Amino acid sequence: MKNIAAVNDFVVKFANVNGSGSASANALFARAVLRMGVSASPRNIFPSNIQGLPTWYEVRISERGWQGRRGGVDLMVAMNPQTWDEDVAEIEPGGYLLYDSTKDLLPTKFRDDVQSIGIPLTRICNEAYTDARQRQLFKNIIYVGALGALLDLDPQVIAALIGEQFKGKEALMQSNVKALAMGRDYALSHFDCPIGLQIQKSDSVGEKIFLEGNSAAALGAVYGGATVAAWYPITPSSSLAEAFERHCKTYRHDSDSGRARYAILQAEDELASIGMVIGAAWNGARAFTATSGPGISLMQEFIGFAYFAEIPSVIFDVQRGGPSTGMPTRTQQSDITLCAYASHGDTKHVLLFPEDPKEAFEMSATAFDLADRLQTPVFVMLELDIGMNERLCDPLEWDDSRRFDRGKVMTHEMLERGDEFGRYLDVDVDGIPYRTYPGTHPQHGSYFTRGTTKDRYAKYSEAGPDYVDNMQRLLRKFETAKNLVPEPILHMDTHASQFGVIFFGSTAPAMYEAIDALEVRGLEVDALRIRAFPFSDAVTEFVAEHDQIFVVEQNRDAQLRMLLINECGFNPTKLVAVLHYDGTPITARFIVHEISEGIAALNEAPLRGTAAK
Amino acid sequence: MTYIAKPKLAHPGIPTNELGYTRRYYEGAVSTLCAGCGHDSISAGIVQAFFELNIEPHRVAKLSGIGCSSKTPTYFLGSSHGLNSVHGRMPSVLTGANLANRELIYLGVSGDGDSASIGLGQFAHCLRRGVNMVYIVENNGVYGLTKGQFSATADKGSKSKRGITNADSNIDMVGLALQLGATFVARSFSGDKAQLVPLLKAAVEHKGAAFIDVISPCVAFNNHAGSTKSYDYVREHNEVLNQLDFMPRREPITADYEAGEVEEIRQHDGQVLRLRKVSKDYDPHDRIAAMNILQARAAEGEIVTGLIYFDREAEDLHSNLNTVEFPLNTLGEEELCPGSAALDLFNADLQ
Numbered sequence: 018m019k020n021i022a023a024v025n026d027f028v029v030k031f032a033n034v035n036g037s038g039s040a041s042a043n044a045l046f047a048r049a050v051l052r053m054g055v056s057a058s059p060r061n062i063f064p065s066n067i068q069g070l071p072t073w074y075e076v077r078i079s080e081r082g083w084q085g086r087r088g089g090v091d092l093m094v095a096m097n098p099q100t101w102d103e104d105v106a107e108i109e110p111g112g113y114l115l116y117d118s119t120k121d122l123l124p125t126k127f128r129d130d131v132q133s134i135g136i137p138l139t140r141i142c143n144e145a146y147t148d149a150r151q152r153q154l155f156k157n158i159i160y161v162g163a164l165g166a167l168l169d170l171d172p173q174v175i176a177a178l179i180g181e182q183f184k185g186k187e188a189l190m191q192s193n194v195k196a197l198a199m200g201r202d203y204a205l206s207h208f209d210c211p212i213g214l215q216i217q218k219s220d221s222v223g224e225k226i227f228l229e230g231n232s233a234a235a236l237g238a239v240y241g242g243a244t245v246a247a248w249y250p251i252t253p254s255s256s257l258a259e260a261f262e263r264h265c266k267t268y269r270h271d272s273d274s275g276r277a278r279y280a281i282l283q284a285e286d287e288l289a290s291i292g293m294v295i296g297a298a299w300n301g302a303r304a305f306t307a308t309s310g311p312g313i314s315l316m317q318e319f320i321g322f323a324y325f326a327e328i329p330s331v332i333f334d335v336q337r338g339g340p341s342t343g344m345p346t347r348t349q350q351s352d353i354t355l356c357a358y359a360s361h362g363d364t365k366h367v368l369l370f371p372e373d374p375k376e377a378f379e380m381s382a383t384a385f386d387l388a389d390r391l392q393t394p395v396f397v398m399l400e401l402d403i404g405m406n407e408r409l410c411d412p413l414e415w416d417d418s419r420r421f422d423r424g425k426v427m428t429h430e431m432l433e434r435g436d437e438f439g440r441y442l443d444v445d446v447d448g449i450p451y452r453t454y455p456g457t458h459p460q461h462g463s464y465f466t467r468g469t470t471k472d473r474y475a476k477y478s479e480a481g482p483d484y485v486d487n488m489q490r491l492l493r494k495f496e497t498a499k500n501l502v503p504e505p506i507l508h509m510d511t512h513a514s515q516f517g518v519i520f521f522g523s524t525a526p527a528m529y530e531a532i533d534a535l536e537v538r539g540l541e542v543d544a545l546r547i548r549a550f551p552f553s554d555a556v557t558e559f560v561a562e563h564d565q566i567f568v569v570e571q572n573r574d575a576q577l578r579m580l581l582i583n584e585c586g587f588n589p590t591k592l593v594a595v596l597h598y599d600g601t602p603i604t605a606r607f608i609v610h611e612i613s614e615g616i617a618a619l620n621e622a623p624l625r626g627t628a629a630k
Numbered sequence: 631m632t633y634i635a636k637p638k639l640a641h642p643g644i645p646t647n648e649l650g651y652t653r654r655y656y657e658g659a660v661s662t663l664c665a666g667c668g669h670d671s672i673s674a675g676i677v678q679a680f681f682e683l684n685i686e687p688h689r690v691a692k693l694s695g696i697g698c699s700s701k702t703p704t705y706f707l708g709s710s711h712g713l714n715s716v717h718g719r720m721p722s723v724l725t726g727a728n729l730a731n732r733e734l735i736y737l738g739v740s741g742d743g744d745s746a747s748i749g750l751g752q753f754a755h756c757l758r759r760g761v762n763m764v765y766i767v768e769n770n771g772v773y774g775l776t777k778g779q780f781s782a783t784a785d786k787g788s789k790s791k792r793g794i795t796n797a798d799s800n801i802d803m804v805g806l807a808l809q810l811g812a813t814f815v816a817r818s819f820s821g822d823k824a825q826l827v828p829l830l831k832a833a834v835e836h837k838g839a840a841f842i843d844v845i846s847p848c849v850a851f852n853n854h855a856g857s858t859k860s861y862d863y864v865r866e867h868n869e870v871l872n873q874l875d876f877m878p879r880r881e882p883i884t885a886d887y888e889a890g891e892v893e894e895i896r897q898h899d900g901q902v903l904r905l906r907k908v909s910k911d912y913d914p915h916d917r918i919a920a921m922n923i924l925q926a927r928a929a930e931g932e933i934v935t936g937l938i939y940f941d942r943e944a945e946d947l948h949s950n951l952n953t954v955e956f957p958l959n960t961l962g963e964e965e966l967c968p969g970s971a972a973l974d975l976f977n978a979d980l981q
Binding site for chain 2: 224225226227228236239240241242244245247268269271274275276277278279280281282284285286288289290291292293294295296297298299300301302304318319322326412413414415416417420421453454455456457458459460463464465466467468469477
């Protein structure tokens with residue numbers, strides 16, 4: 018058996034029982050790798066459960082800085098008997114298995130092509146501790162200590178992290194240090210350390226920050242000037258609203274009076290949440306709600322109201338696996354069509370697709386400008402994979418000269434000097450009318466906001482021509498949006514390839530690695546990362562310039578592809594769907610496999626309606 | 631009510647209020663409800679209340695849901711911003727609007743279908759939160775726009791126009807409001823403007839969640855024998871607890887009252903409510919007693935009206951949230967955006 022040998026480039030996966038205290042120990046491991054200057058990207062793959070069900074924590078370690086999942090596991094820390102068989106099966110040939118050897122396991126439970134590293138964790142704990150909870154918790158710290166020795170992690174680095182974590186709690190710090198040492202000592206005295214997998218000090222982390230997407234998006238809402246947030250708890254979006262509250266406590270209290278420059282309400286349901294957002298935005302505040310797919314389903318009626326009455330509103334959809342309750346704690350990109358065409362009647366909405374926490378921050382702040390400018394709902398399409406995982410990304414940036422774009426708002430002065438006000442009057446031929454905030458002027462500028470059809474002066478009208486006039490203006494407005502939303506980003510801009518790839522959101526990091534791997538195989542593809550809907554003309558050009566386009570997404574029905582075909586009129590045979598939707602984040606290996614197979618198949622038999630170059 | 635447009639010119643001698651506005655200035659578009667509809671009387675009451683309170687109409691935001699009652703904000707305060715939201719969801723929109731600008735006066739207008747059925751949840755929660763508003767339910771016990779179905783406030787045993795007897799228990803909005811923590815709770819009758827207008831004025835001045843249930847007969851579908859929301863039935867069964875006089879500013883008591891018959895209630899802003907007690911033993915500051923009397927009278931088929939409950943120490947949502955005294959919608963980059971220096975520190979913490 019030849020064991021895998023790799024330095025700063027492998028995958029460690031922890032299989033644990035939910036609620037056993039493993040989360041903080043596993044995070045300690047990931048942070049230690051980062052402290053060594055080696056890029057690492059951890060992902061929680063967790064159940065909808067408080068205690069008892071299986072949970073995993075997968076750490077991608079990559080000197081080159083790949084942040085996506087690679088696929089496959091090189092070292093499995095198998096701490097959950099419930100999932101032992103599948104966990105062992107997932108290890109790469111030549112990989113490693115770290116397990117609790119307190120009880121003897123049948124030889125059939127092991128693999129010949131995997132190096133087994135048994136540490137009697139339970140026994141060590143039982144000897145060292147009398148308290149049941151301590152026995153449970155320190156088991157996790159002991160395996161981190163052992164991993165340190167096995168992978169050659171600098172013990173000083175781990176000790177420093179423990180010191181920071183338990184600053185001012187001397188007793189806790191000491192007991193953690195002791196547990197780490199027990200694990201380390203056991204590994205050093207029983208195995209050849211390090212094993213084939215090693216962490217060596219590097220500088221691939223640099224200035225990068227380690228941040229969760231939901232927290233970043235919430236901070237973007239602070240920077241974007243949101244003052245009203247209304248939400249209803251739902252995984253995986255709750256931590257966004259909670260982070261907003263945390264950030265507001267830091268940044269948004271009046272230094273003299275201590276009073277809040279924000280209002281956060283935990284509403285009774287998602288319908289009330291979006292209603293509050295609409296009410297606040299109608300009244301001139303920047304407001305948002307954070308939810309997930311089921312919440313969007315509930316908000317449909319109000320979203321149509323905001324579209325038709327033209328009220329700015331920002332909605333964060335941290336997507337999870339659907340349909341119905343679906344997979345509440347698993348990731349997907351399956352709310353694309355739900356949000357793009359939310360509500361009954363003819364509607365279209367602006368969607369933004371951040372790729373990581375940094376972009377979640379930026380797009381969050383931008384969403385408030387877009388909503389005000391376009392006077393319409395704007396969706397920030399986050400995903401569980403981005404929202405609930407910490408990701409290494411470039412430091413957040415803010416230009417202090419940036420001003421909020423409050424859009425077309427008629428002021429008291431404008432009304433006073435007699436500017437014509439028609440709430441739905443297209444004065445600039447961009448489809449965007451002026452609005453007034455309630456209470457602006459005693460005599461002028463008031464109007465009635467309604468979900469019913471109206472004329473250009475907001476007067477109720479069921480007349481066909483008035484209705485059509487209004488609906489056409491809304492389409493013009495959507496055209497205007499095309500040029501305001503974030504442009505797509507072209508990667509591998511060689512135009513040498515006949516093959517193009519379109520992707521978006523959390524697929525990005527795995528895609529970057531896949532593009533690189535495909536190139537190594539001699540398969541060059543041009544790639545376009547879509548960042549918003551409506552699609553800009555650059556998308557149409559990209560599709561026109563390539564013979565075949567792979568559209569990579571994380572849902573069953575190829576929803577982005579559907580939207581591209583529907584909105585841009587592309588020939589469906591030209592767009593090949595590459596779909597990963599089992600609820601786990603997409604991997605680079607999956608993409609490489611699908612695209613190489615796809616290219617091979619296309620080379621053999623080009624799809625109908627297209628010609629191979 | 632009528633298809634004849636209101637004349638634009640008014641008699642030069644028509645009375646004006648302290649702001650120099652005529653009552654006409656507080657009106658809105660011509661009503662499209664049925665002739666004799668109770669809702670139009672309530673609209674007229676609102677016009678009178680705001681006229682007499684000397685409130686600039688543009689300082690009022692009027693919000694509603696869906697239904698006959700929810701159409702009425704078009705018919706009063708034409709210079710106010712209005713919002714006709716979706717069915718049963720006025721309370722959430724009003725709550726959000728109130729959070730954005732605490733300085734406006736919020737008038738929520740709803741009906742029994744809108745608030746007791748589809749919107750029961752939002753009705754409950756906005757009262758719980760103490761949103762500073764006047765929440766009016768124009769209660770006719772029937773779905774008018776869809777032609778006569780029972781609503782959830784229709785009394786058990788009452789008959790529909792088509793002769794069907796209602797088998798379901800009714801929802802008492804006043805009882806719910808008391809239980810849910812509304813700090814001003816009243817019931818009135820659209821046919822008794824003398825009672826309704828002072829209640830509306832007091833509710834507007836109340837800082838907190840004020841709820842008024844106004845029985846408002848539907849002349850088209852619920853004004854027949856066998857209905858418990860008809861003009862005749864309500865007149866016969868109306869048990870008036872007290873009569874409210876509203877003093878815009880502290881004025882001396884000119885009328886003679888027997889001792890113990892009048893109570894003066896000082897408002898936050900120094901204005902005074904004068905409550906003439908009809909039922910001598912009734913204390914409108916005792917929430918538990920209010921709930922008891924309501925239940926006891928209802929069991930006897932009586933409809934209790936008047937100021938049912940009033941919390942002198944009411945607090946509103948903004949005080950609970952400790953928000954700044956200025957409207958949130960007036961804050962700009964300076965007050966809201968922490969800037970790049972703060973972001974540098976934020977980044978440093980995560981490196």
